Amino acid sequence: MLFRPIPPAPGPAASLRGHTLDVLGLGVRYGAFTALDAVDLSVQAGEVLALLGPSGCGKTTLLRTVAGFVRQDAGQVLIDGAAIDDLPPNRRRVGIVFQNYALFPHMSVAENVAYGLRARGEPRARIGPRVAELLEMVQLGPLRDRRPGQLSGGQQQRVALARALAIEPSILLLDEPFAALDRSLRLDMQIEIKRLQRQLGLTAILVTHDQDEAMSVADRIAVMRRGRIEQLGTPVEIYDAPQSLFVAGFIGTTNRLPCIVEGAADGMVALRLGDGTALTLPGESPPGPALLTVRPEQLVLHESPGPGRFPVALGLALPLGGQAIREARLADGTALRLTEPRLGAIRALGERAHCGLAPGARPALFPRPDPEED
Amino acid sequence: MRMARRRNASEISYGLVMGGLAVLALLILVGPVLVVLATSFTDSRSIRFPPEGFSIRWYALLLDAGRSRQIHRAAGNTLQVALVSAGLATLLGTAAALGLSRLAGRAGRAADAFLMSPLVLPGLAFGLAALMYFTLLGFRPSLELIIAGHLVVVAPFVLRTVGASLSQLDPALLDASLSLGASPLHGFRRITLPLIAPGIAAGAFLAFMASVDNVPVSLFLSSARTDMLPIRMWGMMESTLDVRVAAVSGTLVLAAFLLMLVMERFTGLTRRMRG
Numbered sequence: 001m002l003f004r005p006i007p008p009a010p011g012p013a014a015s016l017r018g019h020t021l022d023v024l025g026l027g028v029r030y031g032a033f034t035a036l037d038a039v040d041l042s043v044q045a046g047e048v049l050a051l052l053g054p055s056g057c058g059k060t061t062l063l064r065t066v067a068g069f070v071r072q073d074a075g076q077v078l079i080d081g082a083a084i085d086d087l088p089p090n091r092r093r094v095g096i097v098f099q100n101y102a103l104f105p106h107m108s109v110a111e112n113v114a115y116g117l118r119a120r121g122e123p124r125a126r127i128g129p130r131v132a133e134l135l136e137m138v139q140l141g142p143l144r145d146r147r148p149g150q151l152s153g154g155q156q157q158r159v160a161l162a163r164a165l166a167i168e169p170s171i172l173l174l175d176e177p178f179a180a181l182d183r184s185l186r187l188d189m190q191i192e193i194k195r196l197q198r199q200l201g202l203t204a205i206l207v208t209h210d211q212d213e214a215m216s217v218a219d220r221i222a223v224m225r226r227g228r229i230e231q232l233g234t235p236v237e238i239y240d241a242p243q244s245l246f247v248a249g250f251i252g253t254t255n256r257l258p259c260i261v262e263g264a265a266d267g268m269v270a271l272r273l274g275d276g277t278a279l280t281l282p283g284e285s286p287p288g289p290a291l292l293t294v295r296p297e298q299l300v301l302h303e304s305p306g307p308g309r310f311p312v313a314l315g316l317a318l319p320l321g322g323q324a325i326r327e328a329r330l331a332d333g334t335a336l337r338l339t340e341p342r343l344g345a346i347r348a349l350g351e352r353a354h355c356g357l358a359p360g361a362r363p364a365l366f367p368r369p370d371p372e373e374d
Numbered sequence: 375m376r377m378a379r380r381r382n383a384s385e386i387s388y389g390l391v392m393g394g395l396a397v398l399a400l401l402i403l404v405g406p407v408l409v410v411l412a413t414s415f416t417d418s419r420s421i422r423f424p425p426e427g428f429s430i431r432w433y434a435l436l437l438d439a440g441r442s443r444q445i446h447r448a449a450g451n452t453l454q455v456a457l458v459s460a461g462l463a464t465l466l467g468t469a470a471a472l473g474l475s476r477l478a479g480r481a482g483r484a485a486d487a488f489l490m491s492p493l494v495l496p497g498l499a500f501g502l503a504a505l506m507y508f509t510l511l512g513f514r515p516s517l518e519l520i521i522a523g524h525l526v527v528v529a530p531f532v533l534r535t536v537g538a539s540l541s542q543l544d545p546a547l548l549d550a551s552l553s554l555g556a557s558p559l560h561g562f563r564r565i566t567l568p569l570i571a572p573g574i575a576a577g578a579f580l581a582f583m584a585s586v587d588n589v590p591v592s593l594f595l596s597s598a599r600t601d602m603l604p605i606r607m608w609g610m611m612e613s614t615l616d617v618r619v620a621a622v623s624g625t626l627v628l629a630a631f632l633l634m635l636v637m638e639r640f641t642g643l644t645r646r647m648r649g
Contacts, residue, residue, distance in 0.1 A: 068552075069549055090551075090552045091555070096550065096553045098550060102547050102549065104547060104564075105569070115551070116554030119556035119557070119564075120556075
């Protein structure tokens with residue numbers, strides 16, 4: 001062995017104690033391109049944190065830096081408070097489930113799972129039972145002698161997961177693990193991974209560009225953009241209180257209504273929409289042009305006009321299970337999408353209706369990016 | 375019951391033309407080999423087609439240690455040179471391919487083109503250059519020099535096949551190996567090497583065959599003492615139209631065919647192992 005063997009794995013009881021991950025002022029540059037720009041992040045023990053963002057936002061670079069494949073230009077990565085920056089990837093004990101699973105094609109399922117244990121020189125007598133236990137955990141016992149090429153996508157992912165968990169990693173990194181799966185299988189695997197993560201008390205980082213995936217699996221979400229973390233919070237916080245237009249647009253469906261803020265007092269904002277409708281909302285905003293971002297479920301259709309309601313021309317209604325998605329258009333041409341709860345048939349409305357905010361809805365208000373525009 | 379698919383006229387004529395071309399190509403490529411094989415079993419005293427009668431006397435004569443001593447020595451030399459040069463080419467070519475796979479950009483392409491250049495360089499030019507160079511350095515003709523010359527010419531085959539295998543290798547596999555706590559050396563032995571093994575085997579096979587077959591380099595570097603089989607065969611043809619040349623050819627064809635079978639079995643096996 002060229003390298004000092006990794007210390008023996010703690011027993012199952014010890015692995016229940018999750019590990020913390022801290023990223024301090026991490027910076028990575030590729031030539032003139034800044035992939036990570038002074039990123040700070042703390043992942044708590046036993047937490048699943050999603051790195052969410054469009055491609056090129058730095059989420060994969062952050063993951064690869066934590067894994068040790070990319071050397072940072074600035075900052076530190078700490079596991080349980082100890083810097084791991086000088087450790088090569090094979091000494092970090094960071095488990096990874098790769099996007100394409102990266103299973104070893106010339107080895108059987110069992111050999112794949114045993115790889116990490118063999119590499120660190122575990123005695124044969126310990127490897128066998130441990131592999132059996134892991135395969136049992138991901139329900140692949142009967143397929144132990146198959147090659148990866150003979151497995152379905154979901155089965156391959158289970159192997160990848162079992163292989164990563166075999167070395168009892170302190171941190172589990174999931175690199176777009178569901179991207180290659182069918183939609184129906186995706187939810188099953190998300191539940192499965194969440195179940196195992198809870199059961200083992202694992203600290204995990206999930207890299208994804210799929211907001212639904214981040215919302216359903218993660219305890220907290222870091223929305224990334226241009227090498228920085230734009231917002232960090234629980235899925236509910238990110239969804240209900242986006243702190244920037246980018247986050248509001250990236251997470252969920254958002255309607256953007258141009259408006260003018262006319263005044264703010266006592267935590268309430270008075271604003272006027274493009275067609276002259278006056279609205280009063282809780283919140284704070286400097287006066288001037290602004291954008292009101294409203295979620296589809298924060299809008300309600302009425303048949304009659306009223307205060308805070310604005311007329312809309314109705315378009316298509318698409319039934320989606322228990323809800324219907326309705327398209328509508330404001331007098332000034334702004335397109336809207338709203339959801340209506342549906343019991344029985346889709347509500348038959350005429351071509352025109354009046355739209356208002358749902359009671360208790362708190363849409364987010366942002367200064368308009370281009371004030372020249374009306 | 376499924377309805378038989380109806381074929382239209384254009385599909386039939388396409389099949390006829392393609393089939394005809396395939397048969398023609400097969401005749402042109404394999405035909406001469408069959409002619410040589412048939413001739414080697416002739417009962418006549420000279421190389422002539424169609425053969426007269428059937429006998430294995432030329433094979434018997436070829437195997438006669440006393441009367442075919444020169445052929446045996448040439449065959450021994452050729453085999454020795456081919457084994458050593460193909461072996462060295464496999465080691466060096468694989469190492470070069472591994473190095474080149476990590477060398478990105480212009481430097482990598484330049485090094486690749488340089489190492490591959492013996493394939494495009496005319497063999498005769500290289501043979502002459504090697505002879506002049508070795509003479510200048512004061513070396514006497516020897517098998518070692520022929521091995522060195524062959525090594526330059528056959529190593530590109532290994533470089534190419536191993537390079538192709540490496541480009542198929544998913545780099546994420548080695549990342550996965552590292553993340554599982556395996557040292558780079560362990561990953562190389564357990565992941566890289568098994569996955570490029572078919573490429574290494576194919577390269578070794580091609581290098582071996584190219585060395586056995588090589589005329590231009592051997593022509594310049596061999597001497598009476600270090601006679602090589604293709605050169606000897608040519609000499610025999612020139613002087614006497616010796617039918618043993620056909621028998622040697624027949625033996626070479628058979629050996630190549632058997633080697634091909636072994637290779638197919640070996641790489642076929644690995645392909646199955648790759649899943």
